[in-house]
Amino acid sequence: MTSIALKNVSKRYGAHEVIPGLDLEIEAGELVVFVGPSGCGKSTLLRLIAGLEDVSSGQLLIDGRDATRLPPAQRGLSMVFQSYALYPHMSVRDNIAFPLKMARRSKSVIERKVNDAARVLNLQEYLDRKPRELSGGQRQRVAIGRAIVREPVAFLFDEPLSNLDAALRVNMRMEIAGLHQQLGATMIYVTHDQVEAMTLADRIVVLNAGRVEQVGTPLELYRSPATLFVAGFIGSPRMNLLGGFEARQYGAATIGIRPEHVALSSSEGRWRGKVSLAEHLGSDTFVYVDVDGLGTITVRTTGDVDVRPGDSLWVTPEETCLHRFDEHGRAIRQGPPQRH
Amino acid sequence: MASIHSRATARLMLSPAVILLLVWMAAPLVMTLWYSLHDYQLLMPRGNPFLGLENYAYFLSDPGFLQSIGNTFMLVMGVLLITVVCGVGLALLLDQPMYGRGVVRVLVVAPFFVMPTVSALVWKNMFMNPVNGLFAWMAQMFGADAIDWLAQVPLLSLTLIVAWGWLPFATLILLTALQSLDTEQKEAAEMDGANAWARFLHITLPHLSRAITVVILIQTIFLLSLFAEIFVTTNGGPGTQSSNLAYLVYSHALLRFDVGSASAGGVIAVVAANILALLLMRLVGKSLEV
Ligand SMILES: Nc1ncnc2c1ncn2[C@@H]1O[C@H](COP(=O)(O)OP(=O)(O)OP(=O)(O)O)[C@@H](O)[C@H]1O
Ligand SMILES: [Mg+2]
Numbered sequence A: 001m002t003s004i005a006l007k008n009v010s011k012r013y014g015a016h017e018v019i020p021g022l023d024l025e026i027e028a029g030e031l032v033v034f035v036g037p038s039g040c041g042k043s044t045l046l047r048l049i050a051g052l053e054d055v056s057s058g059q060l061l062i063d064g065r066d067a068t069r070l071p072p073a074q075r076g077l078s079m080v081f082q083s084y085a086l087y088p089h090m091s092v093r094d095n096i097a098f099p100l101k102m103a104r105r106s107k108s109v110i111e112r113k114v115n116d117a118a119r120v121l122n123l124q125e126y127l128d129r130k131p132r133e134l135s136g137g138q139r140q141r142v143a144i145g146r147a148i149v150r151e152p153v154a155f156l157f158d159e160p161l162s163n164l165d166a167a168l169r170v171n172m173r174m175e176i177a178g179l180h181q182q183l184g185a186t187m188i189y190v191t192h193d194q195v196e197a198m199t200l201a202d203r204i205v206v207l208n209a210g211r212v213e214q215v216g217t218p219l220e221l222y223r224s225p226a227t228l229f230v231a232g233f234i235g236s237p238r239m240n241l242l243g244g245f246e247a248r249q250y251g252a253a254t255i256g257i258r259p260e261h262v263a264l265s266s267s268e269g270r271w272r273g274k275v276s277l278a279e280h281l282g283s284d285t286f287v288y289v290d291v292d293g294l295g296t297i298t299v300r301t302t303g304d305v306d307v308r309p310g311d312s313l314w315v316t317p318e319e320t321c322l323h324r325f326d327e328h329g330r331a332i333r334q335g336p337p338q339r340h
Numbered sequence B: 001m002a003s004i005h006s007r008a009t010a011r012l013m014l015s016p017a018v019i020l021l022l023v024w025m026a027a028p029l030v031m032t033l034w035y036s037l038h039d040y041q042l043l044m045p046r047g048n049p050f051l052g053l054e055n056y057a058y059f060l061s062d063p064g065f066l067q068s069i070g071n072t073f074m075l076v077m078g079v080l081l082i083t084v085v086c087g088v089g090l091a092l093l094l095d096q097p098m099y100g101r102g103v104v105r106v107l108v109v110a111p112f113f114v115m116p117t118v119s120a121l122v123w124k125n126m127f128m129n130p131v132n133g134l135f136a137w138m139a140q141m142f143g144a145d146a147i148d149w150l151a152q153v154p155l156l157s158l159t160l161i162v163a164w165g166w167l168p169f170a171t172l173i174l175l176t177a178l179q180s181l182d183t184e185q186k187e188a189a190e191m192d193g194a195n196a197w198a199r200f201l202h203i204t205l206p207h208l209s210r211a212i213t214v215v216i217l218i219q220t221i222f223l224l225s226l227f228a229e230i231f232v233t234t235n236g237g238p239g240t241q242s243s244n245l246a247y248l249v250y251s252h253a254l255l256r257f258d259v260g261s262a263s264a265g266g267v268i269a270v271v272a273a274n275i276l277a278l279l280l281m282r283l284v285g286k287s288l289e290v
Helices: A042-050 A092-102 A107-120 A136-148 A166-183 A194-200 A218-223 A228-233 A244-249 B004-036 B054-060 B065-095 B101-113 B116-127 B134-141 B154-179 B183-191 B196-224 B228-233 B245-255 B259-289
Strands: A004-013 A016-026 A031-035 A057-062 A077-080 A154-158 A186-190 A203-208 A211-216 A240-242 A254-257 A262-265 A271-280 A284-291 A295-302 A312-317 A323-325
Touching: A004 A042, A016 A042, A016 A057, A016 A211, A031 A042, A031 A194, A042 A077, A042 A154, A042 A186, A077 A136, A077 B183, A092 A107, A092 A136, A107 A136, A136 A166, A166 A186, A166 A194, A194 A218, A203 A218, A203 A228, A211 A218, A211 A228, A228 A240, A228 A254, A228 A323, A240 A244, A240 A295, A244 A254, A262 A295, A271 A295, A284 A312, B004 B259, B054 B259, B065 B101, B065 B154, B065 B196, B065 B245, B065 B259, B101 B154, B116 B134, B116 B154, B116 B228, B154 B196, B154 B228, B183 B196, B196 B259, B228 B245, B245 B259
Parallel strands: A031 A186, A031 A203, A077 A154, A154 A186
Antiparallel strands: A004 A016, A004 A057, A203 A211, A240 A254, A254 A323, A262 A312, A271 A284, A271 A312, A284 A295
């Protein structure tokens, strides 16, 4: 159980500033997920914590102790890479045993720990195979096995599931969640995938251009996004964002309303528009309504509504669920959203 | 080659090259075999009577024969050892980011473009010469006696000269192999607590094994028939101390003008080379399958 803290950490590549100075506290035993658009510095941040890159300035504390200048091996962290980075010429057994061999543990200890890890990860049958003889999911498990035998103080995952197909991803996601509960270890998890972030995380860190936009539990981020960026990034389909006159009515520069908080009606409502597309997912239906002067409004309704492209409909936002943002993109929290 | 049809087409397309190669190789081989069974001495034009295996017996009983086999072996192994070990070291150095890396890489490759005869003559006259050579001058600076390299340690000197010529080849192949090593693998090993030496031993070296095999196989083919360097430096001497099999065949053919026994020697060399190639394939060929 280990806490990790970053104090004003920044990272520059030459003149290019990737992370401009960032503070973050990760509590012991927490599973924290970094999300953000491509190139926003998620991997860089993870590699700074791992020690694979040197910080340009600032301080990294692991369990309250300064680890800024420690070499990677001495930080006691394990990392699972996106490419898995298994050693191709070693068998699965040797791959998992490698960190223990490097730590000069005795043969019997290595044997026992490798077998334990193999049992936890269901790898017993594959111990004597080479990585290239395994499927993607099995490779992923070997990579995790190699990470857990060292009994690290914290785990770092860099998009570990992005090479897997959808079904396997769901499985592995549950396995990682199970592993987190079983080991109770601190974990930092980088992903592109919203569903992964929402389901796995104790807390989500939303990054944008190397800056922390918001930190909070998945539901906090969903219910009360602190910035326009978070509002647009978290949630699928995206939150409807409206500017101009409609926003000014609420005393904001931009207002946002989630698709499930917009009501559809064929007879009456706030705005009238034409359905451009209706996606029937079975359980839900996503209806895209073109409203003159506002653009496309996404509406999420039950699965059994019968709308077709071309239909003329009324849409009405639920006023209590409106999100308001000022001209800097920050959420306006004081007062209930009310039309003037 | 997915289908039978495309395989047949492939064979058809390959056939001109294969036929040409066969003629090119088969004709000299058949002629060599024929000469090796007949009495054919350029200085004694008395017809070419059939001798059976007498030429072979004569070549095998040459007092320099066993030594030439040993020398061939020593030369090949020595050069392989130096080029592979130094090649790995140089490749590791050249893979590091440094100022002027492009220029340094070109410089390292340069020896490969120097003709073997030229490089051997440069080494012989400018470095290893006991009076005017650089090494002699250096020895004298420290008050030591100059070594007459080519006379005192002819085989070692030759090994050095040839290794110098082949080092760029090994370095280049190993460098390209090194650059294809996944950096995440190295980083994973770093996180797993492997120090620089352990990373080299457990990650880099296994990754290089294939390239090393290629270097060994290709160099062996060329080193077995090493001739030019010996011819322009030691002439196989002193005595036969630096003659290899190729040089012994040459001496039979063009110093003693005995085409018959030289041909027998040639056939023996081919057989020996094949045995060695088989051994090598057994020994290192396995890593090619990975
Ligand atoms: N070695 C480097 N030299 C210069 N710039 C770099 C280097 N590594 C990363 N960057 C830059 O830093 C920024 C952040 O990169 P990073 O890999 O952290 O993004 P990411 O959030 O992980 O993106 P993705 O989701 O696509 O993996 C990018 O703009 C990238 O171009
Ligand atoms: Mg990344």
